[in-house]
Amino acid sequence: MSRRTPPRPEDPASVLPELAGHGRTATRLHPRPGSPGVGDSSVSGPLLWPADEPWPTCTEPHPRGHGYLLRDAERRRTELYGPPRRRVSPEGRLVPFHPMPHALHRPDLADTDPVPLLAVAQLYRRDVPDLPAGPDGCDLLQVLWCPFSLHGPDQVELEPRLYWRRSEEVREVLAPAPRPEVVGAGPVLTGPCVLHPERITEYPDLPALPEALAGRLTGADAERYRTALSVAPGWKAGGYPYRHRTSPPPDRCGCGAALTLLLAATHGEWDPDDPTWQPVEDRPGRVRLNAPTGFGVCDGSTVQIFVCADDPSHPHLTWTHL
Numbered sequence: 001m002s003r004r005t006p007p008r009p010e011d012p013a014s015v016l017p018e019l020a021g022h023g024r025t026a027t028r029l030h031p032r033p034g035s036p037g038v039g040d041s042s043v044s045g046p047l048l049w050p051a052d053e054p055w056p057t058c059t060e061p062h063p064r065g066h067g068y069l070l071r072d073a074e075r076r077r078t079e080l081y082g083p084p085r086r087r088v089s090p091e092g093r094l095v096p097f098h099p100m101p102h103a104l105h106r107p108d109l110a111d112t113d114p115v116p117l118l119a120v121a122q123l124y125r126r127d128v129p130d131l132p133a134g135p136d137g138c139d140l141l142q143v144l145w146c147p148f149s150l151h152g153p154d155q156v157e158l159e160p161r162l163y164w165r166r167s168e169e170v171r172e173v174l175a176p177a178p179r180p181e182v183v184g185a186g187p188v189l190t191g192p193c194v195l196h197p198e199r200i201t202e203y204p205d206l207p208a209l210p211e212a213l214a215g216r217l218t219g220a221d222a223e224r225y226r227t228a229l230s231v232a233p234g235w236k237a238g239g240y241p242y243r244h245r246t247s248p249p250p251d252r253c254g255c256g257a258a259l260t261l262l263l264a265a266t267h268g269e270w271d272p273d274d275p276t277w278q279p280v281e282d283r284p285g286r287v288r289l290n291a292p293t294g295f296g297v298c299d300g301s302t303v304q305i306f307v308c309a310d311d312p313s314h315p316h317l318t319w320t321h322l
């Protein structure tokens, strides 16, 4: 089933005529729980990973024996975000969640033992028109991250790793892919989802507008521009970045060139209280559909990955807000 975003309640360029011509396309991915294959674009589906290429691992020091068992965390994610289930038994008792102890499950693991990364996303360019070109004509992007969100200077960031491939060069596929036994935090896990890519047009987020322009929008008008007319929530490729007021995302590559938003991953696909971005096919929707991947802890949980607009082989930059 395709997913269609309803038309914007009004044309952003009629609200601010200076925005005419500044629309930028983005591809909303519309992930929904499913069983993708290696030949599909997906969130947390199996990757088209060559059998003779080592699966990536994290060796940065953090306690990798302490946390949640992956099998417990996956079961909890299904309880929270999977198909609705009865929370009350026929006898009227509340059905408890599966236990998910946060404990030292693997005392034998040293802090730098290699821990397999989690498969987060796989995007084929044929499916995602706003996926920027990869280096050397690659048509497949694979994104993985460490199951411990203990990276960066403040030890609170995810450090996604990107792998670009030419899909036709992959012969034998690695199966099954290695998986960590222990994970640091439930919100870094995403459940397997198929994608329903849809191309939309976006405008710069309110804090990214020149002051003179943003200053003309006040009160409810500013809020309406920010929530309904500018940047789409949810998982997407390309388009304008979500711009936090106090912690703006990076805007320049180390080489000085502009950055392009490669991929945004978020908890919520739309705001349940103001569902202007909710696809028509999901209406009326269950609230839990608003977070189909299970990523993050609240609607503000966001990871944005940026790449150099001039040279896709330059190191990518990441902005994390969990």
Ligand SMILES: [Zn+2]
Pocket: 058, 059, 060, 062, 146, 147, 148, 150, 151
């Ligand atoms: Zn790590």
Ligand SMILES: [Zn+2]
Pocket: 253, 254, 255, 256, 257, 308, 309, 310, 311, 314
């Ligand atoms: Zn660059």
